[in-house]
Amino acid sequence: MSIDKQSEIAANIQIGPTTLGMVRIYIEAENIELPLDFDPDEAEEIAEELLAAAERARQMGDAPAPNGKKKKR
Template sequence: MGINKESDVSANLQIGPTTLGMVRIYIEADGVDLPLDFEPEEAEDIAEELRAAAERARAMTMKK
């Protein structure tokens, strides 16, 4: 599945700090439990990528 392909799969997403000082992104879907741990600096990089993608997506919808 590519990033631009629609899907009808639903999932729960949780984001928060761990007791070990990591940032955890936890994804839960049908039959999937996926904890992803990141150093705080990595999490900040991911947050910047999310913001940039949101800006690009917003710009695409405004052009229509």
């Protein structure tokens, strides 16, 4: 599956520190529990990537559609 392909899968995400000083991203979906642990520096890099992606997505949402009309949100 590519990053730009829509999916019908629903999942819950939790993010927080562990007792071992790691940052855990915990993803839970039907029949899946996926704990992902990162050291604090890696977590900050991920946060920066999320912010950059959010900004790019925001710009895409503000861009005119190919027919010249503004995209609806």
